Amino acid sequence: MRRTLLLILVLVAPLTLNSQQDEADSCKSELCDLIISGNLPDLRWPDFSDYKDRIRAFYEPASYTFAWSERAALTEPTKSIIEVLRNAGQEGLDPEDYDGPRWGDRLKALSPAGRSPSESDLARFDLALTISVMRYISDLHFGKVNPGLYHTDFDIGGSDHDLPQFVRQHLVNATDVKAAFDGVEPP
Secondary structure: OHHHHHHHHHHHHHHHHHHHHHHHHHOOOHHHHHHHHOEOOOOOOOEOHHHHHHHHHHHHHHOOOOOOEEOOEEOHHHHHHHHHHHOHHHHOOOHHHHOHHHHHHHHHHOOOOOOOOOHHHHHHHHHHHHHHHHHHHHHHHHOOOOHHHOOOOOOOOOOOOOHHHHHHHHOOOOOOHHHHHHOOOOO
């Protein structure tokens, strides 16, 4: 049994490494590289490996362009979304989990006197907001712990929810961010 397991690990490990290397080789931006890493040290909870596939599915169709800024300026929906994250406590969630207290410093860092933000600053900001928004939506919809994981008969509904598509279609260019988030809460 151990030999079989060892053999499987020996055979699979190079495939996994090659897959990650191929992925890294196809990246043409810092944003893509950050996503592949599955870790963003700027966040309170830096490991986002559990959201990595969703994050990739959000950015890949748009060729890894920034979602939350245009020509280095934050969009109006971006500002509204940050306020929602800062006020997560109104929904019974902890704003710290969505970097609520960190957004003020991030906003200041993107508007230094006399210069435009760097590509790296924008990439880190964009990714931090996308991760925080996806975590917030997931927690708002399913709760901090999905009860369906522990009770197979429990169905909160919406398990077919396409998180990347929802964020892209309903939040990136939203005219009413609050209404978009209201549609996330479970019935």
